[in-house]
Amino acid sequence: MNRHRRSLLKGALAAALAGIAATLGLTTPRRAVAAEWPRDAYAAKTVDDALKNLYGTSTVVASPEVKIRAPLQAENGAVVPVSVSSNLPDVQAISILVEKNAAPLAAHISLGNGAVPYFSANIKMGSTSDVHFIVKAGGKLYSAKQNIKVTIGGCGG
Amino acid sequence: MAMKMRTKTANGETEIMVLIDHPMETGQRVDPKTKEKIPPHFIQKLTFSLNGKEVAVADLGVAVSKDPLVKVKVKGAKPGDKVRVTWSDNEGDTGEKEIVIN
Numbered sequence: 001m002n003r004h005r006r007s008l009l010k011g012a013l014a015a016a017l018a019g020i021a022a023t024l025g026l027t028t029p030r031r032a033v034a035a036e037w038p039r040d041a042y043a044a045k046t047v048d049d050a051l052k053n054l055y056g057t058s059t060v061v062a063s064p065e066v067k068i069r070a071p072l073q074a075e076n077g078a079v080v081p082v083s084v085s086s087n088l089p090d091v092q093a094i095s096i097l098v099e100k101n102a103a104p105l106a107a108h109i110s111l112g113n114g115a116v117p118y119f120s121a122n123i124k125m126g127s128t129s130d131v132h133f134i135v136k137a138g139g140k141l142y143s144a145k146q147n148i149k150v151t152i153g154g155c156g157g
Numbered sequence: 158m159a160m161k162m163r164t165k166t167a168n169g170e171t172e173i174m175v176l177i178d179h180p181m182e183t184g185q186r187v188d189p190k191t192k193e194k195i196p197p198h199f200i201q202k203l204t205f206s207l208n209g210k211e212v213a214v215a216d217l218g219v220a221v222s223k224d225p226l227v228k229v230k231v232k233g234a235k236p237g238d239k240v241r242v243t244w245s246d247n248e249g250d251t252g253e254k255e256i257v258i259n
Contacts, residue, residue, distance in 0.1 A: 005194035037201040037216050042216075079222045083228070098220060101220055102185075103220070106220035107218065107220070107221050107227075108218050111213050111229075112214075113212070114207060114232060115212045115231055116232055117212045118172075118228070121217075121221055121225065121228075122222035122226045124183075124219075139185060
């Protein structure tokens with residue numbers, strides 16, 4: 001079987017199962033954390049558009065309470081380790097955006113009760129860029145950014 | 158695809174580290190032989206649960222590195238608690254792993 005057909009079949013099966021689950025009332029109407037993968041936010045070409053898609057607003061307040069751990073310089077843009085944490089109360093989500101990437105949104109996490117406001121991932125950077133770290137706390141967006149210099153870009157190949 | 162998980166507890170917070178073997182293809186790379194674009198193939202969802210309760214859901218894009226290494230932290234976890242991580246990608250492939258906190 002070719003790959004395309006396989007994924008089509010899988011999709012159809014998943015849809016059918018989801019339908020059955022919904023009919024049986026197995027799925028809860030609202031989960032603690034986000035459900036759909038945010039396609040439009042990942043397709044957005046600017047930081048502002050990505051934020052509008054994700055959060056409904058691009059109004060962010062720069063805050064020292066958004067704490068970043070990231071290198072100032074990355075030799076290899078294909079693997080740039082970044083971490084973000086915060087002491088802000090009621091943190092609901094954290095996003096990482098690379099301003100100069102073709103699509104800036106790199107990763108996003110929704111945090112439920114029991115999670116500590118912390119998120120770490122290895123990301124790809126096409127070139128030297130500001131990297132924006134967004135924390136949603138108490139319904140508001142807070143941000144911090146850091147410029148990371150990239151010697152060898154990590155997108156494309 | 159293989160998954161590795163580890164936890165580390167300090168000061169009432171448990172860090173969950175997960176490493177997944179996955180190509181995380183961007184859809185922008187060109188196959189040097191065929192000169193054709195390699196289609197995107199990347200993890201979209203990564204779900205972290207503690208004792209069956211979902212605590213965090215990450216949405217990933219193509220800008221997460223190949224073989225993603227992702228870390229989150231949970232509070233109040235005890236030895237014997239179960240941590241489960243599940244993932245799914247844009248082609249419908251999925252994986253999961255559960256470990257017990259030491």
